Amino acid sequence: MTSEQLHVPRRDPATMMRLSRLGSLHQCRLSFMRILTRRMARENWQFSRSLFDIDSNGVGRAVYTAQGPQRAYSLVAFAHDLPADKRSDRVIADAWDATFTLFDGVPTGDDLERLAKNVPLQEAGRVSQTELSLSRANRSVRLWTHVVERLASGRQPDHDQIDAVGYLMRTTAVYGSGKFGAADRDVIADREEMQAPFQAEMLSVYLTRTFVRDLVNHMAGSLGGTRAVPLEPEMARRLGIGNSTGLGMAPFIINHPILFNNWMMVREEAISRVRSIRCASPEDTENFRRLVERSAVSVERWRSEHPVQLEKVSCLKADLQILSQYLPDWNATADHPWNSLIEWSERSLSEEGQELVASLILEPYGALVDGLAGCMADGNPDAFRIDGSMTLRDVVALLQQQFGWALGLDWSDPANCGRAWYVSEEKLEPRMGERFEEPIADYEQPLAPARDAAAAFSALERCDPEEAVAKFLLRHPEHRHTVRRAQMGRVAPYGEIRDNTISASVMPIDMLRAKLSFFGATHFDPRSDRWVRICMYSGAPYPEDLTTANADLWVYPEPGE
Structure with missing residues (x-):
């Protein structure tokens, strides 16, 4: 094969689907927030605030409408005067500083009255099919107070305090896809504007950020009167929307193997396409170098107190230094320079650094990779149907291919099965507990595909390899879900985590980060191994400033900003 014919294949799922690798993913051009902002700018969406009826105590309602080429979507926001003793990021909270819904269209007065009776209640209320999402947020109290008081006195907030937190409010849930009566995904x-995953939720968060900016300016004006000044645009852009995400999100990538496969496979296909480029233009390589510099700025602002994340950030900073020292010697004019850069990163950098480089090489090639966004949704319902005519020999081969690493493990060893997933009775939310310390084994959820695959493999080995799957499952219905997953692997090579999700040392935050990186989240800040805070839309232009020139690379701060 000549260099001109080189096609670099997608990276091996056996490598990419390890939890440590998934827990090192970074946002990229195909992240859902950036897909949305590019589209809104390209299609010249129009934004308006038709209602902002909030009193001096911060109580009231507001409506923000985004008008696309064919239809409108409106964020309906309710602001509350929340007592300090009621403020909690826990999912069991029943009151918040603000609550929201994304309305399909423009709400009438009757719609607003109906929503006012339900949206502030969240789980205790109900919405309808005209609502696409339901969400809530709490203030970052110290930063909120600092910003309001500074603006009220006629001064801007302190830059260091802004960077230390990064957001004035953080969402504690953004529900969609039929939750509590909201519209189903179908x-x-x-x-067209909703075909990529989670676009309704990303739009809701984007408009929420505008509401939060407007609210803090309003509260400062109420406090300071004529002395008050609004938040400067540059300072406002540095603020994103925080998010507190716990174990409720972790099982998502286990329970949606086709969907998560599509996310991963599209990303890997994009990386493969760029690695296969024979010649890189000086403009493309210069764009890459600039984004390496801007990434270093972002990493310097990354704050965390969790020892695991501190180590990751430290490694990433070291990786960026190594990368910056290497780039002057990198022969960007040689054949397939991006492939050589990725191969160098695999020899020289940690997984954090490798995945950052893999994301960054996509940036100069929007024309080559952006169209892949349309392939990230799950449009293959037939994949869930079990092929009962398949022979057991073929099922065994599929299990060996996807779970070979797990088939020889001792699944009675506490090190391999020390954790168990269950659903809390109080809030019907996923939880993880210690199998041998808590009475939870009887309530365990099927979130251990590797262990279940080993059990199914053992049963299959005792059967006639030419027997049909249908006959086997009549005798062993307990293995239906495993056979289904094995067959899904034929079209979803990235659908299975190649690690033990119930081991005594599993880190659920790796699963959280994997999903959130596709949203476009940055500055992951774990608060334990089971929940994490992030920042969304930090650096993004606000609706009134959104253009095709600034709709994409906002995620990378410029040096000196």
């Missing part, structure tokens, strides 16, 4: 799946 209602909007055929809309």
Whole structure:
């Protein structure tokens, strides 16, 4: 094969689907927030604030509408005067500083009255199919107080305090896809602007950020009167929306193997395409070098107190230094320079650094990779159907291919099965507990595909390899879900985590970060091994400033900003 014919294949799922690798993913061009902002700018969406009826105590309602080429979407926001003793990021909270819904269209007065009776209640209320999402947020109290008081006195907030937190409010849940009566995914799946995953939720958060900026300016004006000044645009852009995410998100990538496969496979296909480019233009390589510099600025602002994350950030900073020292010697004019850069990173950098480089090489090639965004949704319902005619020999081969690493483990060893997933009775939310210390084994959820695959493999080995799957499952219905997953692997090579999700040392935050990186989150800040805080839309232009020139690379701060 000549260099001209080189096609670099997608990276091996056996490598990419390890938890440590998934826990090192970074946002990229195909992250859902950036897909949305690019589209809104390209299509010249129009934004308006038709209602902002909030009193001096911060109580009231507001409506923000985004008008696309074919239809409008409106964020309906309710602001509350929340007592300090009621403020909690826990999912069991029943009151918040602000609550929201994304309305399909423009709400009428009757719609607002109906929503006012339900949206502030969140789980205790109900919404309808005209609502696409339901969410809530709490203030970052110290930063909120600092910003309001500074603005009220006519001064801007302190830059260091802004960077230390990064957001004035953080969401504690953004529900969609039929939750609490909201519209099912099928209602909007055929809309062009909603075909990529989680676009309704990302739009809700984008508009929420604008509401938070407006609210803090309003509260400062109420406190300071004529002395008050609004938040400067540059300072406002540095603020994103925080998010507190716990174990409720972790099982998502286990329970949605086709969907998560599509996310991963699209990303890997994009990386493969760029690695296969024979010649890089000086403009493309210079763009890459600039984004390496801007990434270093972002990493310097990355704050965390968790020892695992501190080590990751430290490694990433060291990786960026190594990368910066290497780039002057990198022969960007040689054949397939991006492939050589990735191969160098695999020899020289940690997984954090490797995955950052893999994300950054996509940036100069929007024309080559952006179209892949349309392939990230799950449009293959037939994959969930079990092929009962398949022979057991073929099922065994599929299990060996996807779970070979797990088939020889001793699944009675506490090190291999020390944890168990269950659903809390109080809030019907996923939890993880210690199998041998808590009475939870009887309530365990099927979130251990590797262990279940080993059990199914053992049963299959005792059967006639030419027997049909249908006959086997009549005798062993307990293995239906495993056989289904094995067969899904034929079309979803990145659908299975190649690690033990119930081991005594499993880090659920790796699963959280994997999903959140596709959202476009940055500055992951774990508060334990089971929940994490992030920042969304930090650096993004606000609706009134959104253009095709600033709709994409906002995620990378400029040096000196």
